[in-house]
Amino acid sequence: MNPRQILIALWTLVVKEVRRFTRIWPQTLLPPSITMTMYFIIFGNLIGSRVGEMDGFSYMAYIVPGLIMMSVITNSYSNVASSFFSNKFQRSVEEMMVSPMPSWVILGGFVLGGMSRGLGVGLIVTLVSLFFTDLTIHHPLVTIGVVTMTAALFSIGGFINALLANKFDDISIVPIFVLTPLTYLGGVFYSIDMLPDFWQGVSMVNPILYMVNAFRYGILGVSDIPVGGALVAVALFIVAFFAVALWMLERGKGIRS
Amino acid sequence: MTTPALSIRGLTKVYGNGFHALKGIDLDVPQGDFFALLGPNGAGKSTTLGIVCSLVQKTAGEVSIYGIDIDRDFAKAKYHLGVVPQEFNFSQFEKVEDIVLAQAGYYGMSLREARPRCAQLLKDLGLWDKRNGPARMLSGGMKRRLMIARALVHRPRLLILDEPTAGVDIELRRSMWEYMRRINREEGTTIILTTHYLEEAESLCRNIAIINHGEIVKNTSVRELLTELDTETFLLDLAEPVDRAPVIEGFEVERVERAQLALSLRKGQQLNEAFRQLSEQGMNVVSMRNRANRLEELFVSMVEGDNARARQAEAGNKEAQS
Numbered sequence: 001m002n003p004r005q006i007l008i009a010l011w012t013l014v015v016k017e018v019r020r021f022t023r024i025w026p027q028t029l030l031p032p033s034i035t036m037t038m039y040f041i042i043f044g045n046l047i048g049s050r051v052g053e054m055d056g057f058s059y060m061a062y063i064v065p066g067l068i069m070m071s072v073i074t075n076s077y078s079n080v081a082s083s084f085f086s087n088k089f090q091r092s093v094e095e096m097m098v099s100p101m102p103s104w105v106i107l108g109g110f111v112l113g114g115m116s117r118g119l120g121v122g123l124i125v126t127l128v129s130l131f132f133t134d135l136t137i138h139h140p141l142v143t144i145g146v147v148t149m150t151a152a153l154f155s156i157g158g159f160i161n162a163l164l165a166n167k168f169d170d171i172s173i174v175p176i177f178v179l180t181p182l183t184y185l186g187g188v189f190y191s192i193d194m195l196p197d198f199w200q201g202v203s204m205v206n207p208i209l210y211m212v213n214a215f216r217y218g219i220l221g222v223s224d225i226p227v228g229g230a231l232v233a234v235a236l237f238i239v240a241f242f243a244v245a246l247w248m249l250e251r252g253k254g255i256r257s
Numbered sequence: 258m259t260t261p262a263l264s265i266r267g268l269t270k271v272y273g274n275g276f277h278a279l280k281g282i283d284l285d286v287p288q289g290d291f292f293a294l295l296g297p298n299g300a301g302k303s304t305t306l307g308i309v310c311s312l313v314q315k316t317a318g319e320v321s322i323y324g325i326d327i328d329r330d331f332a333k334a335k336y337h338l339g340v341v342p343q344e345f346n347f348s349q350f351e352k353v354e355d356i357v358l359a360q361a362g363y364y365g366m367s368l369r370e371a372r373p374r375c376a377q378l379l380k381d382l383g384l385w386d387k388r389n390g391p392a393r394m395l396s397g398g399m400k401r402r403l404m405i406a407r408a409l410v411h412r413p414r415l416l417i418l419d420e421p422t423a424g425v426d427i428e429l430r431r432s433m434w435e436y437m438r439r440i441n442r443e444e445g446t447t448i449i450l451t452t453h454y455l456e457e458a459e460s461l462c463r464n465i466a467i468i469n470h471g472e473i474v475k476n477t478s479v480r481e482l483l484t485e486l487d488t489e490t491f492l493l494d495l496a497e498p499v500d501r502a503p504v505i506e507g508f509e510v511e512r513v514e515r516a517q518l519a520l521s522l523r524k525g526q527q528l529n530e531a532f533r534q535l536s537e538q539g540m541n542v543v544s545m546r547n548r549a550n551r552l553e554e555l556f557v558s559m560v561e562g563d564n565a566r567a568r569q570a571e572a573g574n575k576e577a578q579s
Contacts, residue, residue: 001332005365012362016355023350091346095407098310098340099363100332257272257313 001100009101010109017113021079028079028117029124032071036125039067040132043189055191055222060133064126065216066188069150071125073183073208074175076118076151080110080158081171088162093255103249107159107242114155115148122147135219142227143218149234150211154179156241163245163254182208187216192224207237260324261285262337262415262447263309268318270304270471278304280471281318286464288323288414291441292449293458293479296468297560302451303343305468306417310340322415336364339413341404343420343451349393353384356392357407364411371410378406381436398429405433409440415447416440422457430454434461455553459483467556469563490548491528493518496541505534519548 001009021028040060048059055062087093096106129135137143157174165171186208192200203209210230217223248254263286270279279301286292296302307313309320311331320327322334347356354375361371379385382402387395395403401421408416418437422430438461440446452458458465458479465482467475475482498515508531509521520531535542 001365008365008367009363012359016351016359019355020350087348090348091342091344092348094310094312094340094342094346095360096363097312098335098338099360100335100365101363102332252314256311257307 001102006102006105009099010105010112013096013101013106013109014112014116017079017083017110018116020083021113021117028075029121032075032121033124033128036067036071037128039063040129044132055220057220057222058133061135061220062191062216063189064129064133064135065219066186066212068122068125068129069147069208069212069215070183070188072118072122072147072151073154073211074179075121076114076154077158077161077179078171078175079117080114080155081161081165081175082158083113084110084159084162085165085168085171088165088255089168097255104246107156107245107249110159111152111155111242114158115151118151118155119147122151137219138221139218141218142231143215145231146211146214146218146234149231149238150215153234153238153241156238156245160241160245160248163248165254179208182206183212185209186212187224188212207233210234259288261321262288262290262323263449264319264321264324265305265309266319268305268308268320269316270301270308270313271316278471279308279315279318282468282471282473284466284473284476286415286447286449288447289441289445290447290464291437291462292447293462293465294449294451294468295455295458295465295556296451300468301471302468303419304471306340306419306449306451310338310342310417311335336411337414339408339411339416341401341408341416341418341421343423345400345404347392347400347403347407350391352389353392353395353403354379354388356403357410360407361410366411374410374412375406378409382406383432398425401425402433405436409446412444413446415449418448418450420451420453422452422454430457437461455556467559469560470567474559474563487524489522491520491522491545492548493520493535493542494544496543499540503535503538503540505531508534 044060044063048063051059053059084093087096126135158171161171161174185203186206187203192203192209195203204225210225210233213223213225214227214230214234217227263284265282265284267281267283268279269277269281271277282301282305284305294302294305304313308315309322309327311327323337325334325337327334351359357375357378358368358371361375362368366374376385379388382405384395384399384402384406387399392400392403401423405418405421421437422433425433434457437448437450441448448461450458450462462479464478465475466473492513495516495518499512499518502510502512502518504510505520507526511519513519522528522531532542
């Protein structure tokens with residue numbers, strides 16, 4: 001395929017993916033908005049007013065970046081995992097396999113689709129948060145960079161999950177048993193300075209802690225961890241995950257007999 | 258000699274569970290041909306086509322599509338290929354038109370180029386009125402036609418149809434045959450067809466290969482194959498019922514129903530002679546037809562013969578091992 005054809009193929013796939021999650025918006029865009037509104041009301045307003053300040057910010061302002069990031073992570077991941085697995089399940093993945101599209105375009109199309117939903121939901125949650133707190137972005141480039149990279153990383157993760165999955169249950173295991181606990185323990189609702197030394201050490205091996213804190217740094221200008229290192233680590237994870245996903249796709253893992 | 262549309266050499270497939278699906282088959286399909294690949298279930302047809310379409314990974318062997326080795330440049334070879342699989346393999350929730358346009362996009366066709374092509378195909382295949390509805394609302398026959406439209410959108414030179422008329426009513430089947438004949442004749446599209454309706458293969462195809470137990474047991478033209486048919490059986494409908502089968506010298510006759518006879522005609526025998534003798538006995542034939550499709554009779558005899566040989570060989574092996 002020449003570069004123009006590759007671009008057309010990639011665009012086709014991205015448009016198809018975006019059309020999919022916007023067509024079923026009551027399942028994809030509405031629930032996270034409602035869930036996050038509940039978080040803002042209950043944790044931010046009702047409980048937060050009694051918690052007081054955290055790192056010099058109101059509790060509401062402190063948890064907003066974490067909740068945005070939580071939405072981006074879960075939506076990027078689950079979009080690609082469910083979409084690609086549905087394609088496998090309905091065998092419509094064969095449409096792509098019989099075409100001359102290179103594997104990296106297929107992977108790229110799904111990842112960009114997942115990122116679109118993750119970032120779209122992130123934007124909706126951000127807009128909802130404006131009803132509860134003022135949001136001033138201290139470092140726009142860091143904010144955009146971190147959220148985009150995080151969406152990319154978890155979209156690729158969702159793709160790998162879908163390749164390995166044999167049944168629909170297999171695509172909900174990671175979000176429920178891995179992503180949700182890591183996100184909750186990743187400093188969304190608290191600063192790790194509040195933890196005893198041992199648990200601070202344990203928290204440092206949680207990759208989501210770095211993303212949440214780097215994003216919080218972008219918005220509030222405060223972080224529990226060095227932001228530069230976090231950005232490099234996320235970038236390296238993206239490269240490694242992309243390479244693994246591409247290798248699996250090239251070998252037809254889970255899709256070719 | 259022109260490059261074959263599809264050339265297969267020594268194609269072997271062993272699945273993970275050790276099942277030897279293909280045992281080094283060779284096959285050439287000439288350009289512009291209408292070719293049937295026949296075989297019983299599990300014979301290796303779908304595995305062969307799956308490898309050609311990149312849905313199945315081969316264990317060994319070579320496959321070339323219009324002279325392009327799939328191991329060297331599969332992407333380029335895929336431009337020549339359109340595939341209509343056995344099972345529905347599109348998203349049931351997408352709009353009919355979107356499914357065809359997306360496929361065009363996967364081949365790098367711009368929307369400006371794809372839209373008129375898509376419209377033409379949907380009109381030709383009677384799906385234009387359904388273009389804005391979700392694919393799940395289509396009937397089974399319409400879904401099959403949708404897969405044909407999708408497979409043709411990028412103008413492939415080689416179209417693979419894996420049981421395209423399975424479960425399709427006779428009227429629709431005939432209209433699909435007519436459409437396939439037209440694209441084969443007018444656009445020069447090479448068509449490879451697998452089917453369990455042998456009448457379909459006999460009616461449409463010029464050349465044929467029969468595959469069984471992962472091996473090609475016959476590869477010839479339909480015309481030549483039919484000359485191998487030693488005996489044909491005709492059902493004769495009589496004007497009046499008969500109590501028992503008449504004796505017709507030189508022919509085998511059996512009474513099927515009160516007013517129907519089955520007449521076996523061996524190679525070289527004349528129907529006229531049978532009619533003459535029936536007429537002499539005061540029996541008038543009002544209509545006649547083949548008891549079974551001619552190709553079907555040959556197919557069954559070949560596959561049964563091959564299966565018997567395979568069973569014998571297996572028994573021999575077991576005996577040698579014990």
